[in-house]
Amino acid sequence: MHPTLNIAVKAARKAGDIILRYHNQIDILTIENKAANDFVSEVDKAAEDAIIDELKYAFPTHSILGEENGEILGDANFQWIIDPLDGTTNYLHGFPQYAVSIALHENNEVTHAVVYDPFKEEMFTASKGEGAYLNEQRMRTTNTDGFKNTLIGTGFPVKSPQHLEAYLEMFKAIHPKVAGIRRAGSAALDLAYLAAGRIDGFWEIELNIWDIAAGVLLIKEAGGFVGDFSGRDKYLETGNVVAGNEKVFKEILKTIHPHLTADLQR
């Protein structure tokens, strides 16, 4: 494993330990509403602080962007992007589908990625050009021939309800063509599952960069495709994400295209 990735894995494990320590004592946590349907607990904050400590110790000059702490300025060419707990709503309900997501964004591309599910002890990792792994096993996306018999992941636009109508039209268009659609509640894990071949495709509107930075590298290194709603590569900026094996990626783009509002055509 690349030494840089190794540090990120260590940081993810520390955050995972904090997350697990409280996972069956959720009633003692203080929960704040950051915005409508956007919750944060002291576990999110403590997990992010643990990751930052680890990264700062190993890479004192790097910059960091964390969901809970915002930006820590440093060398802009090396930016760590952290979601300490992706799937907070699940976590706060004891629904075991959540993960730590850590990525290194180096000169405008993601070079190292970790998505860690502490509950299931699944560590998804990738370094650019070196493949993607689940624990020690190499991951590959599926190779279905189009939509038939596929399982598709998605997320509802809970934080951007203005897109709900457009989203539902996309859903109605995809639903009859596939075997199933899942809304599991952690975008980072959805992308990791796509890399692992557990789902064949994924789409979601307006995610944050920390939800997806690690997951997109996992998918690319597992042989999959990621794009924005035009199929281009602006997904880290827009948060609009389509992903899949080659055929499913193209099918999703084609199927949602007629339902894109002006706002979503980016």
Ligand code: IPD
């Ligand atoms: C959320 C999850 C969810 C997605 C939301 C994200 P959080 O992240 O990734 O799957 O649908 O848009 O905000 O708030 O649990 O870190």
Ligand code: CA
């Ligand atoms: Ca998130």
Ligand code: CA
């Ligand atoms: Ca989060």
